[in-house]
Amino acid sequence: MNILHIDSCALGDSSASRQYTAAIVSQLTIADPQANLLYRDLAAAPxxxxSGPLLQVLSERWDASIPMSTELSAEALQSASLLQEFHDADLVVIGAPMHNYSVPSTLKAWLDRLLELTALKACKEDNANKRVILVTSSCTFVGNTPMESLMDHHETLLKAAFTSLGVTRQHVLRNNTDLSQPLEFKAAA
Incomplete structure (x- = not known):
C-alpha cells in the first residue's frame, strides 16, 4: 500500500490535525509494515x-510566443510531480484544519494544482478506488446552530474537491475522534 501523508497546519507539532494524522499513519504502517509512506508538509514547504501564467501552463493554454521562465517551468514540473504522488497513492491522509472558515491556503494551493491538472487528463477513473482520510479540526464551531453550520464548511469544500478528482471513498475524522477505538478506515485498509 502507498500512503501519501499531507499536513497543512502552520502550528507545528502542537496542531491537533498533525497529531491525528501522525496517529492514523502510525496505525496504518503498524497494520501494514510493507506500506510505502510519502510525507508532504505544506506548511514547512509551501x-x-x-498564478495566471502557471494556470495557463497547467491547462495547456500557454501562448508559445511568450518565453517560458525557468521559475515557471520548475513550477509546472513540480505540479506534475504532485499529481503523480497523488495518483501513486492508494491512501491519502490529509490534515485539514479550519483556518479563518476555510482550509489553510497551503492546502488550497496543493488542491488547485491537482484540480487543474486532473481537469485536463482522463485520470479520474484511476482515483475511484483511492481512499482519502480527511482529518479536520475546528475547535471554535462544534454545535449545530444555523450560524455555526455556516462557518464550519471546510469539510464540504474538501469533499467536493476530492469528488471532483474522482475519489468516492472519503472518510472524515474530526479532532474529537477517539483514535484508540476501532475506526472504519482500519477495516478498509
Whole structure:
C-alpha cells in the first residue's frame, strides 16, 4: 500500500490535525509494515499560489510566443510531480484544519494544482478506488446552530474537491475522534 501523508497546519507539532494524522499513519504502517509512506508538509514547504501564467501552463493554454521562465517551468514540473504522488497513492491522509472558515491556503494551493491538472487528463477513473482520510479540526464551531453550520464548511469544500478528482471513498475524522477505538478506515485498509 502507498500512503501519501499531507499536513497543512502552520502550528507545528502542537496542531491537533498533525497529531491525528501522525496517529492514523502510525496505525496504518503498524497494520501494514510493507506500506510505502510519502510525507508532504505544506506548511514547512509551501507551494506558490497558482498564478495566471502557471494556470495557463497547467491547462495547456500557454501562448508559445511568450518565453517560458525557468521559475515557471520548475513550477509546472513540480505540479506534475504532485499529481503523480497523488495518483501513486492508494491512501491519502490529509490534515485539514479550519483556518479563518476555510482550509489553510497551503492546502488550497496543493488542491488547485491537482484540480487543474486532473481537469485536463482522463485520470479520474484511476482515483475511484483511492481512499482519502480527511482529518479536520475546528475547535471554535462544534454545535449545530444555523450560524455555526455556516462557518464550519471546510469539510464540504474538501469533499467536493476530492469528488471532483474522482475519489468516492472519503472518510472524515474530526479532532474529537477517539483514535484508540476501532475506526472504519482500519477495516478498509
Amino acid at each position: 507551494l506558490s499560489h497558482a
